Amino acid sequence: MNSSEGTLSRWFSRSIANRLAVATATGIACVVLLLAALAYGQGRTLLLHHAHDELRGDAALLAQRLSLLLEASETEVAGLAANSLVGNALLDSSGRSAYLGPFLRDLRSRSKFAATLTLTDHLGKALVLNAPAAAPDFRRAPWLESLMSSGKPVVRLSGTEQPVLLLAYAVVVPNSMLPDGTLVLEVPLAPMFAEAMMPLRSNASARLFGSEGGTELASLRHDEIAPGSGLTVSRDVGVAESMAPLGLRLELTVARAEALRGLGTMTLTIGAVGILTLLLGAWIAHAGMHRSLRPLRTLAQLSERIRIEQRFDVAVPDCGRDEIGELARSFDHLMASVREAQHDLETKVDLRTAALEHIRARLDAVQRQMNDALLVIAANGCIDSFSGAAERLFGCTSAEAVGRGVGRLLPTWVSLVARSAVAVGADFRFGAR
Amino acid sequence: MLVGLDAEFGHATSTSAQAIEQGARIAIDEVNRAGGMLGGRQLALETRDNRGVPTRAVQNLRDLAANPDVVAVLTGKFSPAVLECVPVAQQLRLPLLATWSAADGIVDHRQAPSYVFRLSLRDDWAIEAMIRRARAIRARRIALLLPNTAWGRSSLAAAERHLRMPGSPKLAATGWYNWGDKTLLAQYQQARVAGAQALLLVANEVEGSILVNEMARLPATERLPVISHWGVTGGRFFAMASPAIRDVDFAVVQTYSFVEADDAVAQRVLAALRERYGIDDPRRVESPVGVAHAYDMVHLLAMAVNQAGSTDRPRVREALERLPGHQGLVRLYRPPFSAARHEALDAANVFLARYEADGALVRLDARR
Numbered sequence: 001m002n003s004s005e006g007t008l009s010r011w012f013s014r015s016i017a018n019r020l021a022v023a024t025a026t027g028i029a030c031v032v033l034l035l036a037a038l039a040y041g042q043g044r045t046l047l048l049h050h051a052h053d054e055l056r057g058d059a060a061l062l063a064q065r066l067s068l069l070l071e072a073s074e075t076e077v078a079g080l081a082a083n084s085l086v087g088n089a090l091l092d093s094s095g096r097s098a099y100l101g102p103f104l105r106d107l108r109s110r111s112k113f114a115a116t117l118t119l120t121d122h123l124g125k126a127l128v129l130n131a132p133a134a135a136p137d138f139r140r141a142p143w144l145e146s147l148m149s150s151g152k153p154v155v156r157l158s159g160t161e162q163p164v165l166l167l168a169y170a171v172v173v174p175n176s177m178l179p180d181g182t183l184v185l186e187v188p189l190a191p192m193f194a195e196a197m198m199p200l201r202s203n204a205s206a207r208l209f210g211s212e213g214g215t216e217l218a219s220l221r222h223d224e225i226a227p228g229s230g231l232t233v234s235r236d237v238g239v240a241e242s243m244a245p246l247g248l249r250l251e252l253t254v255a256r257a258e259a260l261r262g263l264g265t266m267t268l269t270i271g272a273v274g275i276l277t278l279l280l281g282a283w284i285a286h287a288g289m290h291r292s293l294r295p296l297r298t299l300a301q302l303s304e305r306i307r308i309e310q311r312f313d314v315a316v317p318d319c320g321r322d323e324i325g326e327l328a329r330s331f332d333h334l335m336a337s338v339r340e341a342q343h344d345l346e347t348k349v350d351l352r353t354a355a356l357e358h359i360r361a362r363l364d365a366v367q368r369q370m371n372d373a374l375l376v377i378a379a380n381g382c383i384d385s386f387s388g389a390a391e392r393l394f395g396c397t398s399a400e401a402v403g404r405g406v407g408r409l410l411p412t413w414v415s416l417v418a419r420s421a422v423a424v425g426a427d428f429r430f431g432a433r
Numbered sequence: 434m435l436v437g438l439d440a441e442f443g444h445a446t447s448t449s450a451q452a453i454e455q456g457a458r459i460a461i462d463e464v465n466r467a468g469g470m471l472g473g474r475q476l477a478l479e480t481r482d483n484r485g486v487p488t489r490a491v492q493n494l495r496d497l498a499a500n501p502d503v504v505a506v507l508t509g510k511f512s513p514a515v516l517e518c519v520p521v522a523q524q525l526r527l528p529l530l531a532t533w534s535a536a537d538g539i540v541d542h543r544q545a546p547s548y549v550f551r552l553s554l555r556d557d558w559a560i561e562a563m564i565r566r567a568r569a570i571r572a573r574r575i576a577l578l579l580p581n582t583a584w585g586r587s588s589l590a591a592a593e594r595h596l597r598m599p600g601s602p603k604l605a606a607t608g609w610y611n612w613g614d615k616t617l618l619a620q621y622q623q624a625r626v627a628g629a630q631a632l633l634l635v636a637n638e639v640e641g642s643i644l645v646n647e648m649a650r651l652p653a654t655e656r657l658p659v660i661s662h663w664g665v666t667g668g669r670f671f672a673m674a675s676p677a678i679r680d681v682d683f684a685v686v687q688t689y690s691f692v693e694a695d696d697a698v699a700q701r702v703l704a705a706l707r708e709r710y711g712i713d714d715p716r717r718v719e720s721p722v723g724v725a726h727a728y729d730m731v732h733l734l735a736m737a738v739n740q741a742g743s744t745d746r747p748r749v750r751e752a753l754e755r756l757p758g759h760q761g762l763v764r765l766y767r768p769p770f771s772a773a774r775h776e777a778l779d780a781a782n783v784f785l786a787r788y789e790a791d792g793a794l795v796r797l798d799a800r801r
Contacts, residue, residue, distance in 0.1 A: 088582065092581065093488075094517075121489075122486070173613075174613035176441075
């Protein structure tokens, strides 16, 4: 951990570009997080709105299909009630089962909903029906009397466990123009509801209610939805006036989780885009800064080269007109000043050297003219100058003597001088070379 | 003492129930004026409307049977309604007096003792007369147009029997229709295409008038002679089929006509019709067979009650089987019924008639 922290710290402190990239990435991350939060909230709202709209659309579609199916049933039974074969059967006691029975059974076999059709007399007694089950008995049906007296079709819901739509039409005998029987269609609502439900887009649960106490008539549940955890849309099933008393109402419910199913994907998408933006931003910041700092690096390299090569005649390249360019130009001016100072110094050195050469030449001439041997001894005891007389005195050339310790030529003298130095407390040592 | 009448009063275009009621009331008046029955008990008519619907007829019959004063019940035109009543009458042991319905099964029900007595036509006789008419007009191929009811099936059975006779025309086609159908043209054209030269029609006034009106719109060469069962005369057929009826050769089965009837009984009934119902011309008597049959049937019932000495229905039934001869309006009954025969008329009473311009039904063989 410490190692990685150290590496990160070194990387962080190594370059302004690195620091700027981190700063940019941090900024972008903040912005992305903010945007993501906003997008999440907005997306959630939009998804809920969308789910609501979809539910409403599905409810409208379902209501329309259900309405069509109901009206088709109504149209069918109304048409049959007015069919001369049915009216004829009402008048034909002995033979009606032979032709109306197969006719009605054929209708049932073609029906998707196993609807039961029953022809009854005016007392509600079944005369012919199309189902193999026991004949229904409508003799005590509460609607029979009003149907027989008014001829107005009856539309009701019956049954609790398996609700059934009951459509009863008066069969009017030709020319009496009065009801003398009924044709009763009983359609199980559940399969009809399922048929209407088929093309729904949403994965909604649907329930059908009737007006009588809001009784649930049919339901199609894709899943169980806990109360309060779903979106619900209610809609009346628009039907013809004759069916209006049924008060059919649809309720479509979809779980919130289902409605927000796209939210996870959206969040992931936003996150991925944010991370990409973050990386891209950091890279752009890093690359941009890296490019901006390139003149600085050039200046640093120039400085290093000047230091190593001790050359001050290096030209600083043009670095633009920004702050770094200004710095480069200042560096260039500084180098010009250094070059000028060096030139002055070298001139002075040359003059001083010439003066020293002159002094030395005069000194050499003096030594050469002297008859006394002259030795100049440096502080370290080595012979620094050896005159001609000394050559002759000591029997060695100046070249041989210079640089050698004086002790080799004058050991006694040296011992004497050393003792004198000790006596006065001075540190005086002659070289042994 | 009551005699019930359950008939199709509520049928919008039917006149048969009203005709039966007229004949019955005239006879009841005569019986009551003659001192009544069983030592002076007056007879009255109790009517019910079945609209031609079998279940209503049964309900009415049960209602009437529940009244102990009802000694017997007259029935109306619609054979299916009467057929539905037969087993109920047998069960209730209530004499059922058919005065119009012609289905053979009404009397031929094979339940003994039978409580059903008919003073009317049988489909068998009607079809026989119709085929005879077809032969008379030299139709070698005929077609049948029948209602999809017991009446139609009864007529078909009769036709098949009679068409097996030597010299009978061939059956080219059989068409069926439902009561309440709005057109019969398809069946008619099918018969014509099949080569029929005459059409034997079994229909009431509604379908009969539809056919005649449709035929009249066809070219004259495409109109077949129509020989009709008498159902059409039980309603306002002439009005409904006019003026098309003038363009169609239309003959119809009948058992009685007041036109040219000059016997004492007819004069008495015509006087009563004039007095009671304002019908001052025998040509204006609507559904004459209903009037005549009901008139005779009520007289026969009165005779039976008197003979039985009781209104006990089984005894009245027995008395009906043992009645003496009686000169009625339609015929001389010698005797009307027996234990083996519950038909008061026979094939000899059947004739063909035609509508004249004023709507009067006149025998085809009437004096001109």
